Amino acid sequence: MTVQSRFGEYGGRYIPETVIPALDELAEAYEHLRQDAGFRQELDSLLDSFVGRPTPLYHAGRLSGELGGPKVYLKREDLCHTGAHKLNNTVGQILLARHMGKTRVIAETGAGQHGVASATAAALFGIPCVVYMGEEDIRRQELNVVRMKLLGAEVVPVYSGSRTLKDAINEAIRDWVTNIENTYYIIGSVVGPAPYPAIVRDFQTVIGQEARRQMLAAEDRLPDEVVACVGGGSNSIGIFTAFLADDSVRLTGVEAAGEGLETGRHGASISRGSKGVLHGSLSYLLQDAYGQILEAHSISAGLDYPGVGPEHAFLHDEGRVKYGSVTDRQALDAFTLLSELEGIIPALESAHAIAYVVKHAADYATGDIVLINLSGRGDKDVHQAAQALGIME
Amino acid sequence: MSRLEDVFRKSSKKALLMPYITGGYPGMDGCRRVLRSFIDAGADIIELGVPFSDPLADGPVVQASTQQALADGITTDDVLALAGEFTNQLPVVLLVYYNCIYTYGQDRFLEAAAVHGLSGLVVPDLPVDEAGDFVAACHVHGIDPIMLVAPTSLDERIAMIAENASGFIYCVSVAGVTGARASLGDNLPAFLERVRSRTNVPLAVGFGVSGTEQAAEVSKYADGVIIGSRLISMVDAADDLESACRNVEEFLNEVNEVLK
Numbered sequence: 001m002t003v004q005s006r007f008g009e010y011g012g013r014y015i016p017e018t019v020i021p022a023l024d025e026l027a028e029a030y031e032h033l034r035q036d037a038g039f040r041q042e043l044d045s046l047l048d049s050f051v052g053r054p055t056p057l058y059h060a061g062r063l064s065g066e067l068g069g070p071k072v073y074l075k076r077e078d079l080c081h082t083g084a085h086k087l088n089n090t091v092g093q094i095l096l097a098r099h100m101g102k103t104r105v106i107a108e109t110g111a112g113q114h115g116v117a118s119a120t121a122a123a124l125f126g127i128p129c130v131v132y133m134g135e136e137d138i139r140r141q142e143l144n145v146v147r148m149k150l151l152g153a154e155v156v157p158v159y160s161g162s163r164t165l166k167d168a169i170n171e172a173i174r175d176w177v178t179n180i181e182n183t184y185y186i187i188g189s190v191v192g193p194a195p196y197p198a199i200v201r202d203f204q205t206v207i208g209q210e211a212r213r214q215m216l217a218a219e220d221r222l223p224d225e226v227v228a229c230v231g232g233g234s235n236s237i238g239i240f241t242a243f244l245a246d247d248s249v250r251l252t253g254v255e256a257a258g259e260g261l262e263t264g265r266h267g268a269s270i271s272r273g274s275k276g277v278l279h280g281s282l283s284y285l286l287q288d289a290y291g292q293i294l295e296a297h298s299i300s301a302g303l304d305y306p307g308v309g310p311e312h313a314f315l316h317d318e319g320r321v322k323y324g325s326v327t328d329r330q331a332l333d334a335f336t337l338l339s340e341l342e343g344i345i346p347a348l349e350s351a352h353a354i355a356y357v358v359k360h361a362a363d364y365a366t367g368d369i370v371l372i373n374l375s376g377r378g379d380k381d382v383h384q385a386a387q388a389l390g391i392m393e
Numbered sequence: 394m395s396r397l398e399d400v401f402r403k404s405s406k407k408a409l410l411m412p413y414i415t416g417g418y419p420g421m422d423g424c425r426r427v428l429r430s431f432i433d434a435g436a437d438i439i440e441l442g443v444p445f446s447d448p449l450a451d452g453p454v455v456q457a458s459t460q461q462a463l464a465d466g467i468t469t470d471d472v473l474a475l476a477g478e479f480t481n482q483l484p485v486v487l488l489v490y491y492n493c494i495y496t497y498g499q500d501r502f503l504e505a506a507a508v509h510g511l512s513g514l515v516v517p518d519l520p521v522d523e524a525g526d527f528v529a530a531c532h533v534h535g536i537d538p539i540m541l542v543a544p545t546s547l548d549e550r551i552a553m554i555a556e557n558a559s560g561f562i563y564c565v566s567v568a569g570v571t572g573a574r575a576s577l578g579d580n581l582p583a584f585l586e587r588v589r590s591r592t593n594v595p596l597a598v599g600f601g602v603s604g605t606e607q608a609a610e611v612s613k614y615a616d617g618v619i620i621g622s623r624l625i626s627m628v629d630a631a632d633d634l635e636s637a638c639r640n641v642e643e644f645l646n647e648v649n650e651v652l653k
Contacts, residue, residue, distance in 0.1 A: 016450045017554075277491050
């Protein structure tokens with residue numbers, strides 16, 4: 001079976017010709033390796049002993065009590081090594097890079113979590129790693145910059161465009177085009193040209209596979225709804241995929257409404273965007289009438305992206321996944337709420353998923369089971385949250 | 394007959410002079426004057442860029458010019474109209490990222506391009522496997538879809554690109570983004586030979602051509618020389634538009650001499 005390159009009309013490879021042979025090489029290597037028992041074993045062993053899988057499924061009792069309706073479970077991806085789901089993907093891709101004989105890896109990062117996960121995976125195998133990061137994000141996510149440097153990665157600030165994730169991706173692609181012979185590009189989300197969206201999805205699917213099994217063990221039934229935040233969309237695809245065939249399970253992606261959808265300052269590519277081509281694939285984008293990409297806005301650097309993975313565009317059009325949004329304010333409130341009620345400080349990204357359930361708490365029937373993907377922990381966000389919440393002078 | 398191929402066929406030069414500037418840079422009127430300098434210096438074909446917010450095939454020099462043009466409010470319509478002012482004098486091709494075409498509406502874009510007399514479209518992020526509809530639509534409107542080929546392209550891809558090509562084939566000199574380079578590497582002749590043996594369409598070389606020596610070298614193997622970043626750098630460095638145009642014209646004159 002060949003690696004999926006289109007999701008309905010979405011996806012594709014809208015990328016300079018120079019890169020196409022490398023994408024062909026990647027697709028071929030991946031097709032071969034994913035069916036290879038040795039590769040699978042190598043990956044599973046790392047997921048188990050290095051990433052720390054399986055991650056727990058946690059019944060958030062006090063949060064459920066507070067909400068009064070739904071019974072909330074959290075899939076604890078925040079307990080993965082490095083603090084987020086991102087390592088599932090980078091460990092998989094670093095193995096691919098090694099099997100393909102690449103001697104250098106590059107990555108882009110927004111919140112820094114993918115950069116840290118890439119640097120970590122690269123350190124594990126002693127492969128030089130360069131991470132592109134927008135100057136604006138470097139300012140917002142200083143902790144992760146330090147972590148990447150400690151892990152031996154070179155962090156390259158990106159000053160072009162909006163100086164955030166989208167520009168970091170542009171710069172990583174430019175590096176890749178220039179160093180295509182020896183360099184592997186570790187994309188951090190289900191975006192980019194084919195075969196990346198399918199590869200990243202496959203490496204993240206472990207989240208949903210575990211959660212589905214754990215849910216059946218805990219409740220002897222499937223959840224009524226699965227909720228996850230959507231920036232590029234890797235943690236959400238990761239947890240949704242295992243439930244796609246379960247018609248009784250509602251799947252909900254939560255986009256960043258930023259300062260409010262009506263203000264235009266948000267990151268809601270599906271809720272408020274239109275079809276277009278960015279970073280190699282056709283999907284939904286924030287753009288003007290001439291196709292110029294607009295800046296996204298979110299308090300969460302990881303959701304501050306004007307596009308979304310092509311499979312999400314497809315799942316939206318198909319109606320299989322419903323997409324909602326919450327504002328910066330609602331996410332901050334959920335950030336505080338989960339910290340106080342459960343002793344878990346969530347990443348601001350993941351706080352969007354929590355906030356969605358809080359916002360719609362009244363819509364659930366008593367006993368409804370909601371599974372939320374807690375994609376990352378919030379240590380990286382404490383400075384920003386403290387400022388926004390007025391905790392520090 | 395393609396107007397572009399016609400110009401290549403009828404020329405007695407070793408290679409055609411094909412300068413590039415970002416549309417609307419530096420300013421609409423400034424760009425207009427730079428384009429006149431191109432023509433005065435003997436340009437055979439002009440390449441005009443449509444500014445795009447995320448030009449991932451471009452190096453820092455072109456990026457900065459497109460960001461400036463966008464900041465100045467230059468739109469796709471402005472660049473189409475600007476191109477239209479010159480298409481009666483010589484063939485003009487647009488360099489345009491695919492999202493600018495997609496969002497404008499492919500047919501509407503091609504219609505506008507045809508109305509303004511454009512000869513070809515270079516779409517750096519639309520490889521041949523994604524270009525089926527686009528190539529067919531270009532032919533309907535009498536515009537050449539300019540295919541790009543890279544040193545990394547395998548022979549079977551070159552064959553596929555050649556099959557879809559008309560006007561000229563844009564040969565990317567080195568793996569990388571646009572920008573002036575000191576050297577184009579030793580592999581260029583072999584690469585161009587791989588392309589040449591699979592097509593009769595003229596070959597133009599771009600990405601990294603920065604001076605007369607390189608232009609002379611390229612003209613031994615190719616039918617056209619595309620120069621962009623070097624010209625934009627000259628505009629950037631000049632104190633005023635007057636001297637920018639003078640410098641560009643002098644430089645292109647020198648290049649043109651070695652291409653004759």
